[in-house]
Amino acid sequence: MICEERRPFHPTTTQNQSMINKPIPPKPSGAPPASPLARFWLRLTAPSSAIQNNEHRRQAQFLAALLVFLLPFFFLPETIRTLLNGEAPVYLGSASISLSIAYYLSRTRHFKWGVVLTLATFLLIPFTVTLSPAYNPDQLINTIIWTAPTLIMGGLLLAFQSALALIIANAAVMLALPLLVSGITYSHLTFPLSFTFVLSTLILVAVKAHENDIRFIRDQKQALSHNNAYLQNILESITTPFYIINIDDYSIELANSAARELGIDAYGPAATCYKLTHRRDTPCDGAEHPCPLATIRNTRQPTTVEHIHFNKDGQPRTVEVHGYPILDENGNVKQMIEYSIDITRRREAEENVRKLSRAVEQSANAIVVTNLNGIIEYVNPGFSRITGYTPQEAIGQHTRMLKSGYHSQEFYAKLWGSLSRGEVWQGEMVNRKKNGEHYWEFATMSPVKDEQGHITHYLAIKEDITRQMEAEQTIRKLSRAVEQSGSSIVITDLEGTIEYVNPAFTRVTGYTPEEAIGQNPRVLKSDKQPPELYTELWQTITRGDVWQGELINKKKNGEHYWELATISPVKNEDGVTTHYLAIKDDITLRKQVEAALEQREEDLRTLMEQTPVGIMTLDKNGVITSANPQCLQLLGSPSIFSTVGLNILDLPDIASTQLDEGFKHVLETKQPVDGASWYTSLWGKTLFLHSRLAPHFDSQGNLIGVIQILEDLTHRKQAEEALAEAHKQAQEASQLKTQLLANVSHDMRTPLGSILGYTEMLQAGIYGDLSQEQMKATTNIIDSGSQMLLFINDLINQAQLDSGKVVLNMQPFAPASLLDTIYATVGALAQAKSLQLISEVAPDLPAMLVGDSYWLRQILTNLVSNAVKFTEAGYVKTRLYRVNEAHWAMEVSDTGQGIAENDQLYIFDAFRQVDGAATKKQGIGSGLGLSIVNQLTAMMDGRIALTSEEGKGSAFTILLPIVLKSEAEKVIV
Amino acid sequence: MATNPLALIIEDDPKQAEIFSQALKKAGFDTEIISDGQAALERLTGSVPALIVLDLHLPYVSGEDILRQIRADERTAHVRVMLATANPQMAVPLESDSDFVLHKPVSFTQLQILASRLHPDNLPA
Structure with a gap:
């Protein structure tokens, strides 16, 4: 039963404000007790304020009211009446006293004792009748009936147990009656007890039902009040002002503590929302201050507006007001819940943020x-x-x-x-x-x-x-540029006093900045230039213009140098000259180069003019852009003016296809092209010209055209042609000579053959036996004839080699067959000297080789005959053998005198013999033999080797490549 | 003497022919001399000789043609032929078709030695 004194919260009831905190005066509930009678009655019956329980208060008040009614209207007058009648009002008096005491108790917090006393008094009063001697027991039921109101009263005033106790007490008194009162028997009690029992049962049932009712209501109330308290606590704890406004008269009907603190702390018709929140006498309206109540009345929808509210102390606040409609059961708007959120701070913050944001944004x-x-x-x-x-x-x-x-x-x-x-x-x-x-x-x-x-x-x-940064860098750059500039930079004031010089100045002049600053630039003057130059210089710069010119100046060490100077006035923002700036480049070298170039140009010009060759330059289209005098002469052109501008490709004679192609070729390949041809000049002169077309580059290496160099080779050409003619004739003559030689050799050999043949026949005894002297004579004939034959052979071979007509005729041949010829040729000679001719063919030598057998025979014949010639005694050995897979060799060794080491170098030369005297002793020799061998070996891709020791003999080896028949065929195919 | 094999000498120079003939006789052959090409071709249709000494330089028909004919005719294809020439280079291509090339002037002794080698008695069967 907590908070029992608070009324249940219900927004639709008007008593609710009382539950709001004490500061709010409770709004009167219904009509106040106006009449004095009612007030008097209240005074008589009001329970003690010490009684908290409402039910108890009601009981106390009921008891008091009952007794106030019974005492003055029955018990007190009855007692007095009986007393006045002379009766002894024992029972009435006792009852009056006891009830008076009960009344007193009902006004105190011990009202329950009042109840007990009252009920006990009422219970006992009927039984006092039975104590009367005149009492008729048959009337007991009439007496007992009087206890019924008491039991009913107990049922109304007491709880179930107390009521039961009362009933039991009543029954106990009734059951005690036969014992206490004579004449009353238990049979008298049958009916009264039944009556009492029935009544008691009804009362107990009613009390029990009532108690259940009360408990249910109490529980309900408790739950409701609990909810109330809960909601109240929530509302109260909300820091946002929260209040309810009557929709009809704008009056405040409920407000939470936060609202109260802000001044919404009054109720009633005078306490309107606009009065309390806006300090206005009329409701809000208009677009600027729209009334949420009016909006809700029309729309019946929640609304939010922004208002300026005022605190109790008149301080304005910006609030965001939220209004919610509260509808009755018919759906009509009855009230409006309004709560306002103070957004002053937020507005300020927002304004600040806006300000900051603008600052940031802008x-x-x-x-x-x-x-x-x-x-x-x-x-x-x-x-x-x-x-x-x-x-x-x-x-x-x-x-x-x-x-x-x-x-x-x-x-x-x-x-x-x-x-x-x-x-x-x-x-x-x-x-x-x-x-x-x-x-x-x-x-x-x-x-x-x-x-x-x-x-x-x-x-x-x-x-x-x-x-x-750029400006800074620019300044830094400029300053560095000035410092590092290759040009001398000098800054002077208007009087010409030097204020600044850069390192290049020091480098060029030899004056350090310390020496130069404060000086006048005239310290550099060389006196090699006229004073007018300087006057003009000063006039130009004082006028504000830039002067540029070349100066000869003098270094600190007295040396002169050329410089190209640009001197300009330096002006401030207002255009007033404050300084002069001189930028000077040492052009001494350039001057020297210029002079050298001029000289070179002069050299070139002279060269061009004097050279016997014609030189002209052509652009890429073939148009002549320049030509030297010799060129003009060759072309037959009268003057340079009529030549330059002509297109070389258009010139009738020069524009041959050959030139055209050559010109294109040079442009494409950038390589020179040479050519020579006959051509007729403009004058009609026929010339043989050598022409070189060379690419013409500019200094950057770009092809800009072609340079044509013409050389008159007419005389040389004529000479060449004459020479060719002579050569041809000589060749013809040579051929004739070869033919002659062949004929001569044939014509010489044939009779020589007959001489030798017949002599041999003589010797062989064909024509009869010869005497010893005849035999010796024929031997001499054969010896001489043989030598002559060898000599003729040498001559013919050499002649053939000389004419260059020797072509190797590669045919298969048997190497062994080479040896046969040797014997035929030198056999007689060897025999005459009693020399042994030995020959040997190695078995691993192929039976057939490919080669020119004729010339191989010549080689072998020459070597063998040579060996025979220079060997006095012993043998001459010929050996054919295989050297390795790819080579075979012909080796001719002898037991002759040998060849001195020095002479070994020369023996292969033509017409040379080791020693004139010795040769004479050996007989005749052409000196051609080894030379021929050497030449032939070379032609056959062979090599010749000589090992010789003086006095012991020599060995010639001809090393030759092996060519087999199958290989040769392969090559031929 | 009828038992000696026949050597045919085709040579227009009578002195040379005489030398050839004497050398061949010395080597054991009977000899027959023919002095021009045409006659040689005609003679070759007759009896087959054992050896032919053929000069390359002949009137009417060259020795080269005669050699070709000898090798073409199956009757004479096997006959041993010695070529004789004053210009031995001309003979080089013919070497393989011949058994020997004699370089003029031909030595009597040399021919005699060579001919004896080619005598049927001295040749392997």
Whole structure:
């Protein structure tokens, strides 16, 4: 039964304000007890204020009211009446006293004792009748009936147990009657007891039902009040002002503590919402101050408006007012819940934010907010203006998208290090714009912390300082340029006093800056140029114009040098000349080069004019752009003027296909082309010209045309032709000579053959036996004839080799057959000298080889006959053998005198013999033999080797490639 | 003497022919001299000789043609032929078709030695 004194909360009832905190005076509930009678009655019956329980109060009041009624109207007058009648009012008096006491008790907190006393009095009063001697027991039921009101009263006043106790007490008294009162028997009790039992049962049933009812109601109330309390607590605890307004008269019907604190602390018709919140006398209206109540009345929908409310102290507040309609069961708007949120602070904050935001938005600087990972979360328009990235492009990107690559990794590591430590970083950096351009910025980057001091974001404010940096760099560049310039730079004041010189000046003149500054430039004057030059110079620059010219100046060491000087006035913003600036280049070298070039040009010109060859230059189309005099002469052109501009390809005689092709070839390949042909000049002269077409490049190596060099080879050509003719004739003569030689040899050999043949026949005894002298004579004939034959053979062979007509006739042959001829040729000679001729064919030598057997025979014949010639005693050995897979050899060795080492070098030369005297002793010799061998061996791709020791003999070896028949066929096929 | 094999000498120079003839006789042959090409071709239709000494330079029909004819006719294809020439280079292509090439002037002794080698008695069967 907590909060029992509070009324249940129900917004639709008007008593509810009482449950709101004490400061609100409870609104009167219904009509106050107006009549004095009623007030008197209340005074008589009101229970003790000590009684808290409502039920108890009701019981106490009921008891008091009952007794107030019974005592003055029955018991007290009856007692007095009986007393006046002379009766002893024992029972009435006792009852009056006991009930008076009960009344008293009903007005105290011990009202229950009052109830007990009253009920006991009423219970016992009927039984007092039975004590009368005149009492008739048959009337007992009439007496007992009087206990019925008491039992009913007990049922009304008492709880179930108490009522049961009362009934039991009543029954106990009734059952005690036969014992206490004589004449009364238990049979008299039968009917009264039955009556009492029935009545008691009904009463108990009623009491029980009533008690259940009461408990149910009590539980309901308890739950309701619990809810109420809960809601109230919530409402009260809400810090937002919350109140209910009557829809009809704008009066406040309910307000929570927050609302009360703000002045909504009154009720009733006078306490209107506009009065309390706006300090107005009329409801709000108009667009500026729309009344939410009026809106809700019309729309029956919740509404939100912004109002200015005033505090108790008249302080205005900006509030956001929310209104909600409360509808009755018919759906009509009865009340409006209104709660207002103070948004003054928020408005101020918003205004601040707006202000800051405007500042940020309108800032000329780029402002960037990133999260802790460097991902961009905000950029201002300044950023977009500087970088070219729109916010959409930038947000979500990492700031490294701006990285230019100009700074090192350490630079960025340091930057992020500072930021993550919570420090502010400031510095200049180069970033890259969207279009790839680089720019300088001065950036201040700071961590943004929340209330707890945790870094939540990074803020960067960046100023584009590209222009400053560029300006700075430009100045630095300019200053470096001046310092490092190869040209001498001198700055003087208006009087010409030197204020600055650069290192190049020192380098050129030898004057250090310390020596030069403060001096006048005339210290450099050489007096090699007329004073008018200087006068003109000064007039020009004092006029404000730029002077340029070449000066001969003098160095500190007295040396002269040429310089090209540009002297200009330096003007300030107002156009007033403040200084003079001289930029001077040492052109001594250039002057020298120029002179050298001039000389060279002169040389070239002379060369061009004097050279016997014609030289002309052609452009890419073949148009003559220049020609030297010899060229004009060759072309037969009367003058340079009629030649330059002609197209060489159009000239009738020169424009042969050959020239055309040559010209194109030079342009395509950039390689010179030579050619020679007869041609008829413009004068009609026939010339044989050698023409060289050479590519013509400019100094950069670009092909600009063709240079044609013409050489008159007419005389040479004529000489050549004459020579060719002579050669032809000589060849014919040579051929004749060869033919002659062949004929001669045939004609000589044939008779020689007969001589030798017949002599041999004589010797052989065909024509009869010969005497010893005849035999010796025939031997001499054969010896001489043989030598002569060898000599003729040598001559013919050499003649053939000389004429270059020897062509090897490669045919298969048997190497062994080579040996036969030798014997035929030199056999007689060897026999005459009693020399042994030995021959040997190695078995591994192929039976058939391919080669020119005729010339191989000549080689062998020459070697063997040579050996026979120079060997006096012993043998001459011929050996044919295989050297290796690819070579075979013919070896001729003898036991002759040998060849001295020195002579071995020369023996293969034509017409040379080792020793004239010795040769004579050996008989005749052409000296051609070894030379022929040498030449033939070379022709056969062979090699010749000689091993010889003086006095012991010589061995000639001819090494030759092996060509087999099958191989030869292969080659031929 | 009828038992000696026949050597046919085709040579227009009578002195040379005489030398050939004497050398061949010395080597054991009977000899018959024919002095021009035409006559030689006619003679070759007759009895087959054991050896032919053929001069390359002949009137009417060259020795080369005669050699070709000798090798073409199956009757004479096997006959041993010695070529004689004053211009041995001309004989080089014919070497394989001949048994020997004699370089003029031909030595009597040499011919005698060579001819004896080619005598049927001295040749392997």
